[in-house]
Amino acid sequence: MKKLNVDVAVIGTGTAGMTAYRAAKAQGARTVVIEGGQYGTTCARVGCMPSKLLIAAAEAAHVMETSGPFGVHAGEVRVDGRAVMERVRRERDRFVGFVLEGVESMPVADRLQGHARFTSPCTLQVDDHTEIEAGRFVIATGSTPLRLPQLENVGPGVVTSDDVFYWDELPRSVAVIGTGVIGLELGQALSRLGVRVRLIARGGNIAHVSDPEVLRCAARVMGEELDIAFQTQVVGAEQDGDEVVLRTRDALGKESSERFQYVLMAAGRTPNVHDLGLEHTGLERGEDGIPLFDTRTMQCGTSHIFIAGDANNERALLHDAADHGKIAGDNAGRFPDVRPGLRRTPIAVAFSEPNIATLGKNWRTLCAGGQRKFAVGSVSFANQGRSRVMLQNKGLLRVYAEYGTRLFLGAEMIAPRAEHLAHLLAWACQMRLTVEQMLDMPFYHPVIEEGVRTALRDLAANLSKGDSETLVEDTEPGT
Known part of the structure; x- marks a missing residue:
């Protein structure tokens, strides 16, 4: 097994990880990054950029369909679903390409591929090929879509938001589970592109709204356009040919079933911290398994380990991930001189x-x-x-x-x-x-x-x- 000894090891090459790598290098630290999956950030590959491409297509269709009140009549609107998704994938791949260029500009010796696990507070094992001993670590392992136990192992018709941007064609119908940001954006975009969509919310929340007056307004406004079932539980589902039979239960306990080509799980994302060997680090962790950390410094307790981006579940947004990475990388690079970094208004x-x-x-x-x-x-x-x-x-x-x-x-x-x-x-x-x-x-x-x-x-x-x-x-x- 190959052995490396470095100052800083960064786990993950998403926005937070790449930023942390550059910040630690700028401090003069010998730094490596380890990636267990595909290179390319969540934002570029399956997040903010491809979703905005789908939304842009939906807005174009919606403008044409709703121009009548202005006295402007565009005629029959035809949505070419295959062309829509082809553009989404093409432009997505372009954005991912920019990220890959950044990765490829790094020295080859600074990049490792494989799944990293802590074997002690100061060592990582990467697959079965490399052992890394480091003075400091940055955990920037990102997140993955949350999967509902009721929908596990149903069949190919149950998908996550990551899968949407690999579709070749727009589907006929989709049940979107969740009315958070991801579910709301994708649900409305698909609906405006002619897909039959039903959004299913376990509670009464819309996006990230907490003000009760704004929430009431949002539920009313979005409900005028979209089919939203609030206070509805997912009971289970079965794959039946090329459709999924989805069973739900409303607030009154009434169960019903409906067929969709896809059931899209969009109930949030979960941090990737559960297969890192954190039990070998000695870090204190919360009930969710995430190490306790200082939001000003990204330092886990008083240790030499820092956590940044979606992995710490503080603010799972690209601009915050970049700020997290800069703070974590700076502090890992100059450890033990740990300083609060710039935290911007949320x-x-x-x-x-x-x-x-x-x-x-x-x-x-x-x-x-x-x-x-x-x-x-x-x-x-x-x-x-x-x-x-x-x-x-x-x-x-x-x-x-x-x-x-x-x-x-x-x-x-x-x-x-x-x-x-x-x-x-x-x-x-x-x-x-x-x-x-x-x-x-x-x-x-x-x-x-x-x-x-x-x-x-x-x-x-x-x-x-x-x-x-x-x-x-x-x-x-x-x-």
């Missing part, structure tokens, strides 16, 4: 239509501990000027600020082009602006951002009078 977006976004401190976080110490400002987009012009006048924005300091704390929303509104507000949050400072900023007319100003005005008034529950309609000029 921001998350579901690319449904309307977009759903959260940023800063969300409702659930702010309500933790019982006594409320924040005010709320709101705006409905039903009559917001620019939104109505575009016939996208659906949604609700809720913004939060701290009593006393009047500091802006965060927001939750379902809104037209919320991906842009969320960035605007996340920057304000990271800059620790007060509500008054935000209202001093320029707002053009007519733009959707005028809705942000209306919500901030409501927030300022509620900060002053202590009323945090008033909902106002947008009354900007032009509405």
